[in-house]
Amino acid sequence: MTADLSQARAVTMRGTVLTALALAGVVTVMVLALRFTPVEANQGLAQKIFYVHAPSAWAALLGVALTGFASILYLWLHDPRLDRFAAASAEVASVFCFVVLTTGPIWGKPIWGTWWTWDGRLTLTLFLFFLLLGYHTLRAALRDPLERGRFSAVLGIMGLVLIPFIHLSVYLWRGLHPQPVLMKPSSPSMPPEMLRTLLTSFAVFTVLYVGFVTLRYGIQLARDLREAADAG
Amino acid sequence: MPDNGQYLTAAYIVAGLIYVVYTVSLLVRAARARE
Numbered sequence: 001m002t003a004d005l006s007q008a009r010a011v012t013m014r015g016t017v018l019t020a021l022a023l024a025g026v027v028t029v030m031v032l033a034l035r036f037t038p039v040e041a042n043q044g045l046a047q048k049i050f051y052v053h054a055p056s057a058w059a060a061l062l063g064v065a066l067t068g069f070a071s072i073l074y075l076w077l078h079d080p081r082l083d084r085f086a087a088a089s090a091e092v093a094s095v096f097c098f099v100v101l102t103t104g105p106i107w108g109k110p111i112w113g114t115w116w117t118w119d120g121r122l123t124l125t126l127f128l129f130f131l132l133l134g135y136h137t138l139r140a141a142l143r144d145p146l147e148r149g150r151f152s153a154v155l156g157i158m159g160l161v162l163i164p165f166i167h168l169s170v171y172l173w174r175g176l177h178p179q180p181v182l183m184k185p186s187s188p189s190m191p192p193e194m195l196r197t198l199l200t201s202f203a204v205f206t207v208l209y210v211g212f213v214t215l216r217y218g219i220q221l222a223r224d225l226r227e228a229a230d231a232g
Numbered sequence: 233m234p235d236n237g238q239y240l241t242a243a244y245i246v247a248g249l250i251y252v253v254y255t256v257s258l259l260v261r262a263a264r265a266r267e
Contacts, residue, residue: 012262019255026251030244044234049243056247095254099247106243110236208251215258222265 008222015215022211025204026052029197037197049107051197054182055205056099057125061163062209063093064128067135068160071153083149084224086156087139088216092209093159094132101129112176119175124166131159 033051040047067089074082104122105115116122135155142148165172170179181189182202188195 009266012265016259016262019258023251023255026248030248034240039233041233043236045237045240046234048240052244052247095250099250102246102250103243106239106246110234110239212254212258215262219258219261219265222262226265 004225005222008218008225010218011221012215012218015211015213015218018207018211019215020211022204022208025207029055029201029204032197032200036193038191038193040194043111046107046110049103051201053100053103053107054198055201056096056103058202059205059209060093060096060100060128061166062206063089063096063213064132064159065163067093067156068163071156071160074149074153078146078149080145080149080224083145083153084217084220085213086153088213088220090132090135090156090159091216092212094129094136095212096205096209097125097129097132100125108176117176119177120169120173121166121175121177124162124169128159128162128166131155131162135159 029051033048037048037051039045067086070082070086070089073079074086104125108117109115135152138155139148139152142151167180169175170177182195182198190198
């Protein structure tokens with residue numbers, strides 16, 4: 001038992017260190033974007049919101065995708081570690097999704113002239129956020145761990161199903177949202193200085209996702225061990 | 233070139249705040265789980 005709790009502490013510590021490094025990386029990305037990346041001629045400074053918005057969207061979709069895959073495996077293997085990971089990843093994905101849904105409109109106002117439009121990409125991202133809120137509400141409402149794991153896994157898989165539609169929405173429904181500049185079959189459509197900042201940002205936000213999930217997983221592991229000890 | 237730097241500032245502050253607040257919430261929960 002003591003060894004297990006020390007394992008939970010070690011996971012939490014690893015997550016804390018990774019998160020601290022990644023947050024320093026986020027500051028570096030912002031400085032890189034502000035000081036060492038050219039200003040886009042048509043959009044002006046507001047274009048630089050992209051260096052936080054797009055990598056946050058990547059991290060959100062990565063989180064939802066991994067929640068979905070972990071949920072599929074949980075329904076098959078019934079391993080509590082998979083359920084714990086899915087829950088941690090879904091919570092972190094919600095935070096990234098919230099950043100996407102706040103920075104997007106702040107970019108949209110000066111560029112589109114409106115905070116919000118019911119464009120396919122925006123609407124589906126909002127639906128994904130609501131789905132994640134539903135996931136957390138469901139988990140909070142169910143006491144039995146097996147029932148909680150099984151029911152929430154179904155919602156986790158629903159999130160995974162939504163991802164291709166979100167990615168392809170700019171092609172399926174030609175709305176206002178720009179088409180991908182990086183995640184597309186052809187080569188990236190931006191100058192090398194901008195691409196360097198964007199790729200750095202994608203790497204940093206991936207580490208931030210891993211840091212957050214590791215930290216969240218460690219917290220849940222400690223709680224589960226304590227509950228098991230109290231029950232035993 | 234359009235003058236819209238205030239939107240960039242707002243977006244970076246909002247995103248930064250969300251990430252910092254979430255980090256603090258995780259650290260508080262980690263400390264409680266350790267007790």
